[in-house]
Amino acid sequence: DTGVSQDPRHKITKRGQNVTFRCDPISEHNRLYWYRQTLGQGPEFLTYFQNEAQLEKSRLLSDRFSAERPKGSFSTLEIQRTEQGDSAMYLCASSLVVVGQETQYFGPGTRLLVL
Amino acid sequence: AQSVTQLGSHVSVSEGALVLLRCNYSSSVPPYLFWYVQYPNQGLQLLLKYTSAATLVKGINGFEAEFKKSETSFHLTKPSAHMSDAAEYFCAVRDSGGSNYKLTFGKGTLLTVNP
Numbered sequence: 001d002t003g004v005s006q007d008p009r010h011k012i013t014k015r016g017q018n019v020t021f022r023c024d025p026i027s028e029h030n031r032l033y034w035y036r037q038t039l040g041q042g043p044e045f046l047t048y049f050q051n052e053a054q055l056e057k058s059r060l061l062s063d064r065f066s067a068e069r070p071k072g073s074f075s076t077l078e079i080q081r082t083e084q085g086d087s088a089m090y091l092c093a094s095s096l097v098v099v100g101q102e103t104q105y106f107g108p109g110t111r112l113l114v115l
Numbered sequence: 116a117q118s119v120t121q122l123g124s125h126v127s128v129s130e131g132a133l134v135l136l137r138c139n140y141s142s143s144v145p146p147y148l149f150w151y152v153q154y155p156n157q158g159l160q161l162l163l164k165y166t167s168a169a170t171l172v173k174g175i176n177g178f179e180a181e182f183k184k185s186e187t188s189f190h191l192t193k194p195s196a197h198m199s200d201a202a203e204y205f206c207a208v209r210d211s212g213g214s215n216y217k218l219t220f221g222k223g224t225l226l227t228v229n230p
Contacts, residue, residue, distance in 0.1 A: 004158070035218075040124075041222055041223070042119075042220030042222050042223050044220070045217040045219070055215065091158055091159070095216070103161060104216075109157070111156070
């Protein structure tokens with residue numbers, strides 16, 4: 001257990017439905033990352049937050065995806081109008097950046113299946 | 116842009132045998148390199164990281180990796196495999212441009228340990 005929690009752990013939804021995932025980082029970590037991992041691949045960067053500010057989004061993050069980190073604590077990732085191609089493991093990681101150094105600690109992930 | 120190549124999507128060893136998982140990186144600047152392990156249906160756990168200090172890095176669970184600049188490699192080794200080492204292993208390089216420290220992962224190597 002790294003101290004990063006994600007909820008739910010599994011989500012099955014029908015195509016076209018909206019889903020929301022939650023990530024609770026290690027307290028006092030100022031950075032939070034979202035990655036997506038598809039079968040047989042390594043995780044791919046989606047977006048990251050420095051405190052409550054979302055600073056960069058990957059081209060993988062279409063306009064159906066939105067992420068927030070209110071008050072710089074937990075974060076949510078919402079997918080609207082889900083598609084079968086959204087089926088993947090969504091991983092959250094948090095870190096404390098100090099003088100350019102950091103280690104990202106990953107949560108257990110939320111596995112999404114879109115039928 | 117940085118990239119990572121993991122040679123061998125599947126490695127099988129006998130219990131007690133040497134484990135060698137290969138990783139080559141591409142980076143225009145001195146890289147930060149990481150090895151993570153992922154057990155089934157779980158998130159990623161950090162094994163070890165290289166941050167331009169000692170070239171031989173020791174990690175958890177008896178793993179170590181050696182940074183070789185001339186070969187652009189960061190191979191992961193363990194002298195004697197245990198059954199509990201069976202998992203998927205990911206090599207990653209940290210983005211060195213700007214303030215986004217996103218990780219770029221390889222496709223992973225699945226390690227099987229035979230009794």
